Every structure is written in C-alpha cells, then in structure tokens.
Amino acid sequence: MKDMKEKIMQLIFLLAACASIFSVLLICFFLFANGIPTINEIGVFKFLLGRQWKPENNLYGILPMILGSIYVTAGALVIGVPTGILTAVYLSRFCSKRKYRLMKPAIDLLAGIPSVVYGFFGMVVLVPVLSQLFGGSGKSMATASLLLGIMILPTIIGVSESAMNAVPDSYYEGALALGASHERSVFFAVLPAARSGILAGVILGIGRVIGETMAVIMVAGNQARMPVGIFSGIRTMTANIVLEMGYATDLHRESLIATAVVLFVFILIINLSFSILTRKADQ
DSSP: OHHHHHHHHHHHHHHHHHHHHHHHHHHHHHHHHHHHHHHHHHOHHHHHHOOOEEGGGTEEOOHHHHHHHHHHHHHHHHHHHHHHHHHHHIIIIIOOHHHHHHHHHHHHHHHHSOHHHHHHHIIIIIHHHHHHHHOSOSOSHHHHHHHHHHHTHHHHHHHHHHHHHTSOHHHHHHHHHTTOOHHHHIIIIIHHHTHHHHHHHHHHHHHHHHHOOHHHHHHSBOOOSOOOOTTSOBOOHHHHHHHHHTTOOHHHHHHHHHHHHHHHHHHHHHHHHHHHHHHHHHO
8 A cells, every 4th residue: 555655656756746747848849930931031130239129120139138138147147146145145154143034034024025016126226216316217228236136135045045055164163273263154155065066056046037027117118229228218028028028929029939939948058057067166
C-alpha cells in the first residue's frame, strides 16, 4: 500500500513537471511560428535595426524599443543593485533584532504592491519632482529607471539576504580569527561566499525589469523614437506590445508578436548567462 502511494505521488509530480515543460514549449511554438515568418517578411535587419516604427507607413523598426528596454534595465540595475545588496548586508549582519522586526515586514510589503500602484506613485510623485528638477514633462528614461530600481529592491534584498544567511559561520569566524574587523569579515569573507545567491537575485531583478509593462507605460513617456537623453521619453518592447496590440491587424499585429519573440530571446539570453556565471562562481 505504501509503495502504491509513493508511485501515485511520483506520477503526479511527473505530470506536473511535464505540464510545466509543455507550457513553455507551447509558448515557444506559438511565438516562433508566428514571429519568425514576420521577421523574414519585413527583413531581419530592417526589423531589428530599423529606427522608425510607423505602422501606418509599413515601417516596423524596433531598434528604439530595444534600446529603450536596455537603457531602462541598465538604469534600474545601477539604482537597485547596490542599494539592494547593501540593504541585505545590513539586515543579515548589522541590523539589531528590534530594527529587523520593523524593516523586514516593510521590505516584504514592497514585493506585494501591484505594478499599477507603483506606476501611480511614479506618475504623481516622481514625474512632478523630476520635471521640476530637470525640466520637461518628467516622463522619461530616468523616471522609469528610478521607479523600476525601487520595484526590484524586494527581490534583490530577499534573495541576497537568504544567500548570506546560508553562509557557514566558519567563514566569518575564520576571518575574525585572522584579525579582520567585523566589517572586513562581512565584506571579504561572507559576501564573496554568497555571490552565487546574490547573482541569482540580480538576475531575477533583471527579469522583472525587462518584463515590466504597466509601471513603465505610466512614467516613461511612450515615445517610439531613438533615445536622445536620460530625461527624454522612450518606449520599451513590452510597452509597445501592450499599447498597440488592442487595435493592430494583419502585418502590424504580426510585427508585435515578432517583438515578443525578440523579448523572449532576451530572457533566454539572460537565463543562459545566469547559468554560465553561476557555474563560474561555484568553481
């Protein structure tokens, strides 16, 4: 009877795993089956390197959106990664228990806030502030980067803190035994030992940034043009798909699906890079 129950549970787990794999394969098939022919029809270089997105004129160049996604992601990482890692270091090795009980729930609460609420905060707070400081409308690459940098903090902090808490105490105690101070022991013994987990948090943050849509639409300006400065409006690939898919038809619709293919390839490259970097870090 016990063996039968174990076999049934193994079968259930196998079916669940197969369902996940099948879902990924189904998404890949749909995207590539509809997107690749469109890219070939438009022209690979015209589609990927074209600087104009004007569906009414049959111009489907997504280079502005590609650069917009890359720049916003880079800006969010510049803001979110150092802040998130240093916060995780403080919570793991420097924070008192009393302060931890106050700070940890507040950070966890950030992870539960919907994207549209972040977008509303950016629209009514960040946009006016940056508009007064730097001029313009305030809806820009800088605003989107700042907002996304805030949004990825819970992910980076949570994963990095868990990675540092998992480091054996012998690393820290060994550094102290060699004469290092508390700060040096943390930054030169504990932090390097947790680099794989910290890198995982950064990669998860990148995945959220590059796939974020609603908050970006509300603060980025949504201008389908080549980026001309950090305080100018831009449009990301995700925003481009959401803004135009509702009324797109024929080649216009297919070109948006092809944009999703490019975005999907970006995610695959990020995950592959994470696997390679993790192996090197472990070695």
